[in-house]
Amino acid sequence: MSSNQNTLSFHISFFFAVFGAVLLGVIFVSHGAIKLKDESALARQERFAARSLAAAIEILPQQQRSATVWDDAIRNVAAGDEEWMDENLGVWMQEYFGHHENYILDQTDAPLFASVLGEIRSPEAYFARAAVIAPLVSQLREKMADVSAQHDNPFEALAGVAVVEPLRFDDEVSIVSVVPITSDSGEVVQEPGTEALHIAIRRVDAKLARKIGQPIELEDAAFAAAPPVQSRAASPVYGSTGEPLAWLVWKPERPGTELFLEMWPFFLLFGLVSSTTLFLFAQRLLEVSRQLQASEVQAHLDLAALEKAREAAKVADQAKMNFMSIVSHELRTPLTVILGYARLGQNLRQFPFAQQLDERLLRQPVNVNLVKSSVDDLLKFTTTGMEKIEKSGEHLLFLVNQLLDYAKMETGGLEIRPVVCDVREVLEPVVEQMRILTDQKGLELEACITPCLVVADVIRTRQILINLMGNAIKFTDSGKVSVSVTESEDKVHIDVCDTGIGIEIHELEKIFYAFHQTDLSFSRSAEGTGLGLSVAKELAHLEGGTISVKSEVGLGSTFTLSLPKEVSTPMIKAA
Numbered sequence: 001m002s003s004n005q006n007t008l009s010f011h012i013s014f015f016f017a018v019f020g021a022v023l024l025g026v027i028f029v030s031h032g033a034i035k036l037k038d039e040s041a042l043a044r045q046e047r048f049a050a051r052s053l054a055a056a057i058e059i060l061p062q063q064q065r066s067a068t069v070w071d072d073a074i075r076n077v078a079a080g081d082e083e084w085m086d087e088n089l090g091v092w093m094q095e096y097f098g099h100h101e102n103y104i105l106d107q108t109d110a111p112l113f114a115s116v117l118g119e120i121r122s123p124e125a126y127f128a129r130a131a132v133i134a135p136l137v138s139q140l141r142e143k144m145a146d147v148s149a150q151h152d153n154p155f156e157a158l159a160g161v162a163v164v165e166p167l168r169f170d171d172e173v174s175i176v177s178v179v180p181i182t183s184d185s186g187e188v189v190q191e192p193g194t195e196a197l198h199i200a201i202r203r204v205d206a207k208l209a210r211k212i213g214q215p216i217e218l219e220d221a222a223f224a225a226a227p228p229v230q231s232r233a234a235s236p237v238y239g240s241t242g243e244p245l246a247w248l249v250w251k252p253e254r255p256g257t258e259l260f261l262e263m264w265p266f267f268l269l270f271g272l273v274s275s276t277t278l279f280l281f282a283q284r285l286l287e288v289s290r291q292l293q294a295s296e297v298q299a300h301l302d303l304a305a306l307e308k309a310r311e312a313a314k315v316a317d318q319a320k321m322n323f324m325s326i327v328s329h330e331l332r333t334p335l336t337v338i339l340g341y342a343r344l345g346q347n348l349r350q351f352p353f354a355q356q357l358d359e360r361l362l363r364q365p366v367n368v369n370l371v372k373s374s375v376d377d378l379l380k381f382t383t384t385g386m387e388k389i390e391k392s393g394e395h396l397l398f399l400v401n402q403l404l405d406y407a408k409m410e411t412g413g414l415e416i417r418p419v420v421c422d423v424r425e426v427l428e429p430v431v432e433q434m435r436i437l438t439d440q441k442g443l444e445l446e447a448c449i450t451p452c453l454v455v456a457d458v459i460r461t462r463q464i465l466i467n468l469m470g471n472a473i474k475f476t477d478s479g480k481v482s483v484s485v486t487e488s489e490d491k492v493h494i495d496v497c498d499t500g501i502g503i504e505i506h507e508l509e510k511i512f513y514a515f516h517q518t519d520l521s522f523s524r525s526a527e528g529t530g531l532g533l534s535v536a537k538e539l540a541h542l543e544g545g546t547i548s549v550k551s552e553v554g555l556g557s558t559f560t561l562s563l564p565k566e567v568s569t570p571m572i573k574a575a
Helices: 002-068 071-078 082-097 123-149 206-213 255-271 275-346 352-362 368-411 423-441 458-474 532-542
Strands: 101-105 111-116 119-121 163-169 172-180 197-203 219-224 233-238 244-251 419-422 444-448 453-456 480-487 491-498 546-552 556-564
Touching (some): 002 082, 002 172, 002 197, 002 206, 002 233, 002 244, 002 255, 002 275, 071 082, 082 111, 101 123, 111 123, 123 163, 123 172, 163 244, 206 219, 206 244, 419 423, 423 444, 423 458, 423 480, 423 491, 453 556, 458 491, 458 556, 532 546
Parallel strands (some): 444 480
Antiparallel strands (some): 101 111, 101 197, 111 119, 163 172, 172 197, 219 244, 233 244, 419 453, 491 556, 546 556
């Protein structure tokens, strides 16, 4: 009996020793997994926070360019129109983009205008910031001088020049961005070094912390002046010398620890069970381990999907911002022309040639030749104004029609009616229409149109070709634009080639996206909403065709419209 008891005690002791060793091993492994999970989550949050913080700094110059790359800005700043500057370069920047302070400096870097927290201040208010901002202003002037030395009319290149840095003002840290006020059309020529500068100051405050932290789910995000305690995570805001000026801090995500705290009662309960339940405990432990592994895999998949969705949302937000900036500029320019000449027409009698006509009519005797000369001057001025109003109205109509076509395609309301026709009937009127534009730019226009039958909606196909040829002419400064027609077994191919600036390889797919333009700063000098190629590609698709592109930077591009030779249905409707 005693021997059996000793043996039983030994087995029991051995059992509990093994059980204890296994339990300690499980605890050790669990602790490592928890720590690894927490560190992985923290590293991910730190990467997201650093990228979001950098994006919040880099977006300031883009926000400023929505109003500083503009002919009207140059004119009104030069005229010292304080009300206009506040409306477009002061309070608007603060209300729409969340800036706290905006200043305008003249060519000598003396302040012309100041707006702080939505109120116009004396320009001397800038001197409280001048000593800290001065290095950025000098740095920008040097960049502008380098750019101006490389171009005869550097308005396009200057539009992309900016200096942005976090700076410390006394006991607060702010993001400061300095950009030049430049022409968007090139018509207002500024002598290098005479450009006015626009300064935007965005404070590093709780509102900015929430804006950065909310999209990436940082809990209790805030900015701190000192490094955080161990229980908080942080991403530093570095100054120009590399020293941290402030820290973006938040409560870090600890998925491993939280899971362990939830599972601890379960482990404690099974640590106290008898040897008869050890097998069930082991099975349960294996099951939980498999569940944890599956949960971790799913978590990685969810995180990857979340990152992809976040990047897509970022691209969509940027496209929306670009579209709003481009459309507002495109609509504003022709409307300015129309309203300007309409107002001139209302005050026609106040112009010198009108007063001269009145004076000559009152003279006795009346000199017919002098009167006729004055009438000719008056008619010439009026005709010129009407022509510009008509051209601006046609441009507005084109923009509206393009937006309507895109809206119809989005709602499935755009109809295509293909018919069998000669490709010359489609193409020749477009070539003649575009020849006017090539002659104006001094470009050569070649057309090699082989007679053949194609199935197409004549009006919509002309719309596609006008878009393709218009783009070719728009982005070609010298050389030629050519149009040619070839056939394959079941397609007719219309090639539009140019010797223009070409397109980067990574941009070839993106150019067909709605509202996308390859170079926003350049596109501001060229008309367009970014919808032309998107609409053209969709129209080609509805006709049963395709549009493809080949391009080499500096050598030109070739867009190919391929249409079928036969079609199975009389009408195709946008899906």
